[in-house]
Amino acid sequence: MFSKYATKSPWLYRINTGSCNGCDVELATTALIPRFDVERLGCKYTGSPKHADIVLVTGPVTVRSENYLIRMLNEIPDPRVIVAIGICPISGGIYRDSYSIRGPLDKHVEVDVNVSGCPVRPQSILDGVAQAIGIWKDKIKQFHEA
Amino acid sequence: MITLSASSVFAYLLFPGGLFAVLFGLLLLSMGRIAVARFQGRVGPPIYQNIFDIIKLRVKEVLIPEDVTNKLMFCIAPVFGFVGMMTAIFILPVSGVYGGTGASSDLIVLIYLLALPAVSHILGGSASGSTYAAISVSREVILMFAYEISFIIVLFTVALAAGGGDGAQFSLKGIVDYQITHGSFISDIKMIPAFLAFVIFMLATLEVPPFHIAENDGDVMKGYLMEYSGMPLALFEITHALKLLVLITVLQVFFMPGIAGASIIVNLLWFIGKSAAVVACIAFIHASMPSFRVDQAFKFLMIVPILLSLMSLGMILFF
Amino acid sequence: MAGFFKIAIRNFLNSPTTDPYPFGETFTPENYRGIIDYTPELCIGCNTCEYVCPSGAIRVREKEDGSGISFSFWLNTCSHCGNCGYYCPTDAVFNSNDFHTARHQSEKFIPTIDDGISYVQCSNCKQKMKRPVEALLARAYEEITEEVRHQTSLCPECRRMKRFERM
Numbered sequence: 001m002f003s004k005y006a007t008k009s010p011w012l013y014r015i016n017t018g019s020c021n022g023c024d025v026e027l028a029t030t031a032l033i034p035r036f037d038v039e040r041l042g043c044k045y046t047g048s049p050k051h052a053d054i055v056l057v058t059g060p061v062t063v064r065s066e067n068y069l070i071r072m073l074n075e076i077p078d079p080r081v082i083v084a085i086g087i088c089p090i091s092g093g094i095y096r097d098s099y100s101i102r103g104p105l106d107k108h109v110e111v112d113v114n115v116s117g118c119p120v121r122p123q124s125i126l127d128g129v130a131q132a133i134g135i136w137k138d139k140i141k142q143f144h145e146a
Numbered sequence: 147m148i149t150l151s152a153s154s155v156f157a158y159l160l161f162p163g164g165l166f167a168v169l170f171g172l173l174l175l176s177m178g179r180i181a182v183a184r185f186q187g188r189v190g191p192p193i194y195q196n197i198f199d200i201i202k203l204r205v206k207e208v209l210i211p212e213d214v215t216n217k218l219m220f221c222i223a224p225v226f227g228f229v230g231m232m233t234a235i236f237i238l239p240v241s242g243v244y245g246g247t248g249a250s251s252d253l254i255v256l257i258y259l260l261a262l263p264a265v266s267h268i269l270g271g272s273a274s275g276s277t278y279a280a281i282s283v284s285r286e287v288i289l290m291f292a293y294e295i296s297f298i299i300v301l302f303t304v305a306l307a308a309g310g311g312d313g314a315q316f317s318l319k320g321i322v323d324y325q326i327t328h329g330s331f332i333s334d335i336k337m338i339p340a341f342l343a344f345v346i347f348m349l350a351t352l353e354v355p356p357f358h359i360a361e362n363d364g365d366v367m368k369g370y371l372m373e374y375s376g377m378p379l380a381l382f383e384i385t386h387a388l389k390l391l392v393l394i395t396v397l398q399v400f401f402m403p404g405i406a407g408a409s410i411i412v413n414l415l416w417f418i419g420k421s422a423a424v425v426a427c428i429a430f431i432h433a434s435m436p437s438f439r440v441d442q443a444f445k446f447l448m449i450v451p452i453l454l455s456l457m458s459l460g461m462i463l464f465f
Numbered sequence: 466m467a468g469f470f471k472i473a474i475r476n477f478l479n480s481p482t483t484d485p486y487p488f489g490e491t492f493t494p495e496n497y498r499g500i501i502d503y504t505p506e507l508c509i510g511c512n513t514c515e516y517v518c519p520s521g522a523i524r525v526r527e528k529e530d531g532s533g534i535s536f537s538f539w540l541n542t543c544s545h546c547g548n549c550g551y552y553c554p555t556d557a558v559f560n561s562n563d564f565h566t567a568r569h570q571s572e573k574f575i576p577t578i579d580d581g582i583s584y585v586q587c588s589n590c591k592q593k594m595k596r597p598v599e600a601l602l603a604r605a606y607e608e609i610t611e612e613v614r615h616q617t618s619l620c621p622e623c624r625r626m627k628r629f630e631r632m
Contacts (some may be wrong), residue, residue, distance in 0.1 A: 047366075
């Protein structure tokens, strides 16, 4: 009945798959500093993967983090949207042909939005979250029809 | 004596308990979030944000992990706190609006009811079989030991003060009536230490920084709520909102139950305004305080609020 | 701790400092290295940008039908280092101020720039050759005379012949 209002409260969850921390710092700035307040969109960073709606993945899936990434993604309830932040999860970036990379991310899971950049600008992350909210709306509808 | 009548069912389910309390509690929570954002120089979420959070959690899938230690307890744990808070808001009088149940010693019931949300956190967290939840539950138990003592001392201080020299007044309605005729306790110099102790108890119960230890995102990843998703999580959120409302109402019953006029509407608006002011003060502390470690918090809660409340109790008893 | 209280009260009294971005305008610094832009008129097809790109985002190849040189840029692996713009001899490749890099997954493999230059014909032997670019001529010669212009319209083979005849 009220499910169309559900899109006003996307909770974000961050997964770092061996990133250099550049994108993680930018993710922190979107929420934590007053200038780019992500809470205006109703977003909030959650600590647990089970509360997540929009998953922000950074880092070029390294061999060490591959298993943890897959386990973590299995714990996120549907309907969910996966956003790749930075060029590393999208294409491997400058680490593309490395022996220790098991990326890109869409080999492991269905990605919805790619936000490229190295590191990503906070405004671009806001853009990506706004696009992800649009996709999430359709996903909620599909989830309820199924 | 509580009898099952149409008016008490109405009070439990619609106003001031039940639906009104849930909506108002959620609004207070989002008001707190906005106030924190403003203290940090941000814009903050819209005012209806926490209501949308609950609606959102309704459309999400409910996951029950396979390695839950006790599936039944995991599923019913959120209900304890929720029911406890619903009952607490039902027995609490709102001065000039709602008289409470009028039972003769409902102050004692309040001690048990206010412990229920923490108990439901402990039950749910320890049943979920997560390491983070286990750490968080141990922290919650430690904190609970510390803050419950000062709450009980404050409660007896208020009861004795409301007795007016001959015995103690254990009826909430009696306390409110005494303060309306004799002036609020917050203007009484003898009760100021008890008031401060109660504020510290409130902060510790609500887990606002500096007592943001048991469900801190940074080190225990939401703690006892780690394994919850969907509707059970929404129930925990509603319980948190009700807990905020209950604690604010208790604060107003104990220390500032003054009424603004004869009309119910005016008194209700006065109640809402006082609650918003208290939420803004909590948000101010939230925005400007770092977090304690659990041992520091235990030491602080064992010394400061207990000494403050004992000071008040002594002044009430001997002066 | 009193300092924190002071800052919190000051923030509360002042209005929020939040950028109104997703709903309003934002600022971009002058030197911000955003999405790469490309001017085909200036490009000489020298391949330097592809050579210096650390993440392999730029691809300069001869077109399949042999009519020119294609330049394609894939945003999703660009690390915005600015090497291409720094080494480009004619400033044909440069970083624009555009930061809108959020794309839907269906657009992942679509190149952001898919452009190129076409060959011109030698005025003597009608062979296909890379065309001369004003910017490069301006760097090479102090003043561009009519003779220089004539020589640049020739393919390297014909130019060598012309020079040889002159001697």
